[in-house]
Amino acid sequence: MQRTSFADMQCPIARSLERVGEWWSILILRDAFRGLRRFDEFRTSLGVAPNMLTRRLNALVEAGLLRRELYCAHPPRHEYRLTERGKDFRPILLALLAWGNRHFSPEGPSVVLVDIDSGAPIDPVLVDRNTGRPLEPGSYTTIPGPAAKSPAGARPGRTKERLRRPSAGARRERERRHERGQMR
Amino acid sequence: MQRTSFADMQCPIARSLERVGEWWSILILRDAFRGLRRFDEFRTSLGVAPNMLTRRLNALVEAGLLRRELYCAHPPRHEYRLTERGKDFRPILLALLAWGNRHFSPEGPSVVLVDIDSGAPIDPVLVDRNTGRPLEPGSYTTIPGPAAKSPAGARPGRTKERLRRPSAGARRERERRHERGQMR
Numbered sequence: 001m002q003r004t005s006f007a008d009m010q011c012p013i014a015r016s017l018e019r020v021g022e023w024w025s026i027l028i029l030r031d032a033f034r035g036l037r038r039f040d041e042f043r044t045s046l047g048v049a050p051n052m053l054t055r056r057l058n059a060l061v062e063a064g065l066l067r068r069e070l071y072c073a074h075p076p077r078h079e080y081r082l083t084e085r086g087k088d089f090r091p092i093l094l095a096l097l098a099w100g101n102r103h104f105s106p107e108g109p110s111v112v113l114v115d116i117d118s119g120a121p122i123d124p125v126l127v128d129r130n131t132g133r134p135l136e137p138g139s140y141t142t143i144p145g146p147a148a149k150s151p152a153g154a155r156p157g158r159t160k161e162r163l164r165r166p167s168a169g170a171r172r173e174r175e176r177r178h179e180r181g182q183m184r
Numbered sequence: 185m186q187r188t189s190f191a192d193m194q195c196p197i198a199r200s201l202e203r204v205g206e207w208w209s210i211l212i213l214r215d216a217f218r219g220l221r222r223f224d225e226f227r228t229s230l231g232v233a234p235n236m237l238t239r240r241l242n243a244l245v246e247a248g249l250l251r252r253e254l255y256c257a258h259p260p261r262h263e264y265r266l267t268e269r270g271k272d273f274r275p276i277l278l279a280l281l282a283w284g285n286r287h288f289s290p291e292g293p294s295v296v297l298v299d300i301d302s303g304a305p306i307d308p309v310l311v312d313r314n315t316g317r318p319l320e321p322g323s324y325t326t327i328p329g330p331a332a333k334s335p336a337g338a339r340p341g342r343t344k345e346r347l348r349r350p351s352a353g354a355r356r357e358r359e360r361r362h363e364r365g366q367m368r
Contacts, residue, residue, distance in 0.1 A: 010294035012284025013214050013277060014207075019288070023198075023205040030197050064287075085287045087321075091279040091310040093197060094319055099276060100196025101329075103248075103269050104203070109329035110194040115312065116325050122312040124319055126275040128299065129307040132316065135278055137271075141300050145285075145293035 010148065019063040020089070024048055024056045026096075029082075029089055032066065037079035065089065091126075098124045194332065203247040204273070208232055208240045210280075213266075213273055216250065221263035249273065275310075282308045 009015065020026055024046065031045050043053055057080055060066040065086035068078040094113070101109040113122040126135045133139055193199065204210055208230065215229050227237055241264055244250040249270035252262045278297070285293040297306040310319045317323055 011214070012282075012289060012293065012295055013280045014211060014284075015288040016280045016284035017207045017210055021207040021210065023201045026201055026205065027198060030195070088283055088286060090321075091308075091319070092276060092283060094310055095275040095279050096197045096200045097326075098196075099272055100198075100200035102272060104199040105196060105329075105331060108331040109196065110332040111196055111326050112329040113319075113324055114327055115315065115317070116323055120314065122319065122324055123314060124275075124310050125313040126278055126308050127311050127316075129309040129318075130304065131299065132311075133299070134313075135275070135297075135306065135308055137274075139300055140297055140306055142281075142295050143298055145289075145296040147289060147292040148294040 019065065020060075022056070024052060025060055026093070028053075028056055028060060029065065029086060030093055032080065032082050032086065033090065033093060037081060038077075039080075042080075060086070094124050095126070203249065204244075206240070208236060209244060210277070212237075212240055212244060213249065213270060214277055216264065216266050216270065217274065217277060221265060222261075223264075226264075244270070278308050279310070 020029065027046055028042055031042055036042055036045060039050075039053065039057070042048070042057070043050060046053070048056075057066065061068055061080070063085075064083055066080045067083050069081055071077055071079050097111065097113065101111070113124065114120060115122055127133060128135065128140075204213065211230055212226055215226055220226055220229060223234075223237065223241070226232070226241070227234060230237070232240075241250065245252055245264070247269075248267055250264045251267050253265055255261055255263050281295065281297065285295070297308065298304060299306055311317060312319065312324075
């Protein structure tokens with residue numbers, strides 16, 4: 001249920017979800033990476049109602065992740081191709097795939113990522129392109145960027161501690177609120 | 185609108201979305217990584233209706249991403265902590281953050297990932313943990329895993345070509361369907 005727009009939120013995660021924060025959209029992108037392009041291909045793959053599919057495809061085109069391309073003039077027929085922005089969604093899908101395999105495949109994985117040359121299984125990990133350092137707890141932090149204008153989602157200075165747990169001040173404030181009966 | 189359950193789908197992406205394929209859930213996880221733990225903290229951060237927040241928190245607990253922990257016995261008060269499964273969601277959030285910064289921050293990023301030691305900006309990239317090779321088009325493919333039992337989402341053998349575009353056979357079938365007027 002997407003009753004709220006997150007477009008005004010500054011957080012880049014919220015803004016991303018504004019465009020794809022819905023099952024069907026992400027599964028459509030998954031299928032687009034698998035080579036599907038046409039309405040009926042998506043419909044068959046997903047088993048989704050046509051009106052829902054139309055809405056999601058249009059939203060993905062509007063958000064610039066897919067583009068419609070005429071492949072037949074008479075009668076006019078379109079197919080949907082990933083844009084550069086859509087292709088950039090690849091790491092998120094791969095991370096979801098790895099997470100799903102790890103946590104929701106009690107019977108073993110049904111889809112395995114392998115190296116195209118060696119065929120060896122791939123264990124995807126996020127690293128810093130510049131240093132090769134894995135992005136693990138304690139190796140990175142977030143700071144406000146040039147466009148930050150409110151404290152929502154980012155605070156000045158090193159926020160690592162805050163990423164882990166609220167500051168002592170926040171905890172004290174919480175205790176005070178708790179004493180006033182505002183916490184649940 | 186989550187009217188369909190994807191739990192029966194074999195695809196690990198679909199199974200992951202079953203658990204978190206909804207804006208609020210992902211933003212709750214984002215906030216949990218930022219150190220938020222209590223109902224009112226999430227409510228204040230997200231501006232979400234309490235009944236919706238309750239539903240999403242319960243769903244995340246049920247899916248094993250958060251656990252409820254008593255922090256006050258009289259009156260009973262709970263907070264929500266990331267489980268190991270929840271913590272494993274980190275790469276997906278970071279990939280969403282990077283994608284959002286790249287594509288939906290026309291005014292410049294509001295949140296920047298930096299190395300905790302050097303303070304240098306981080307450019308997250310997904311690599312194979314074993315080889316360090318970036319997961320870019322043409323470097324990997326997917327194959328059916330031990331639990332694969334249907335052609336949905338995976339086909340035997342190297343599927344790289346299929347990931348890129350349908351096979352010649354599929355294209356011919358498409359042409360036939362198109363001639364019968366089934367394509368749109």
